[in-house]
Amino acid sequence: MGVESGEAPVLVVSRADDVTADLVIEELNERAVPVVRLNPADFPGTVTVDALLGRGLHGSLRTSTRTVELGGVRSVYWRRPGVYAAPEGLSEQDGDWCRGQAQYGLGGILGALPGAHYVNHPWRNRDAEYKPAQLVTAARCGLDVPPTLMTNDAEHAREFATQCGPVVYKPVRNTDYLGGGGRALTVWVDEVEPADITPGVARTVHLFQHRVDKVADVRLTVVGEKAFAVRVDGAPRLDWRRDYDALSYTLIETPPRVAKAVRSYLDAFGLVFAAFDFGLDRTGLWWMYECNPNGQWAWFPDPLTRQIAVALADQLQYQGTSLTRESA
Known part of the structure; x- marks a missing residue:
């Protein structure tokens, strides 16, 4: 089924089980704004893309339930897409090759939709995820940042913990970590003493920060x-x-x-x-x-969650077109 209303649709890029995206989609549905939901992990199984590039970008994107013209997307809500996949039955090398082609092919198309308003653009999300860039930029913009050390030098880390203590350790990035039985584990922010810092710090970058x-x-x-x-x-x-x-x-x-x-x-x-x-x-x-x-917010109690959903729906509905709330 295509998008038949005549209005430019909002493209929501996320997993099917993303409750946060659901709240924004519900708000857009109440406003009768057409929505197309896409999980890149479904490509190529139930997703087909045809893109003609040259003088602009033309073509279509088809999911199992919707078809959208690539040049007619109003805005893009980039939430929590699944990882790019490969068809079953391929060798490891062939599967890796297919996933790479999908990421830079389909992913590149989704990042180049003409005239679309992105919340946020995936490449801007990527750039803003690096914690060193976050802290340096925050300080430059006038925010107060606790003294922070990133190092793989255990001796330097102990010196920092002694001079700037109390300090906490936190992961540079939250990545998947599985414990016994395949159970997902989380590395929490926690206070550390100089004596807690072992030579194991040398194995990778660690982040230590003055505890506020x-x-x-x-x-x-x-x-x-x-x-x-x-x-x-x-x-x-x-x-x-x-x-x-x-x-x-x-x-x-x-x-x-x-x-x-x-x-x-x-x-x-x-x-x-x-x-x-x-x-x-x-x-x-x-x-x-x-x-x-791309932080979470749907765990807040109502009416706060509702306010944020409305603000996001406003961005997706109005900022991608020439419409304003007064003229809509």
Whole structure:
């Protein structure tokens, strides 16, 4: 079935089980905005692409239920796509080759849709995921960043922990890690003593950061010009993600200095959406830990979740066309 309404559709690039994407799609459906959902992991099984490149980009993209013209996409919500796949029955080498062709072929097409408004563009997400770039850019834009060391030198790490303590260790990036029985494990943010730092640090880059003497955490979700700052209280442990049931959430104002710096940060990376994590100290200072350019927000209680879904739907519906809310 094609998109028959005559309106340019919104393309949602995500897995089928993505609850966050579901909330935005529900909001768009209520507005009768056509939506095409695509998971690149379904290519080539149930997805077909035909793209003619030269003077522009023309052609179509077909899923099992929808067909969309590549030149007629209003906007793209790039959420949590699955990894590119290969047909079954191929050798390991052939499968790797097919996956690479799909990533740079279909992925390249999805990143080059003419006139589409991206939230966010996948290449901007990629650039903004590197924590060293995040922290350097944040400081340059005027955000307060705790002293941070990234190293594979255990002796230097112990010196840093002694001089800048207390310090925490956190992974540079959250990647899949399986324990016994194939159970997924998470490396949490936790405090470390100099004596805890072993020669194993030499095996890869490790991130050590001064522990902020915080009274609360703040998750700041930004959608375009709208910012939703949520104070998170009640965490019994350092990493509040370990105790969701114990947490309470309060919508608060963003200090003007932080709001200005965050806007500069988004502009530096070319982002429309981002989720910032801050520690709030006893003096009221916001210490920026990191920024996830594609962070989660659907675990917030209503009505906050609803507000963010509406803000994202506004971006996808109105920013990709010449329409405004007043003229729509």
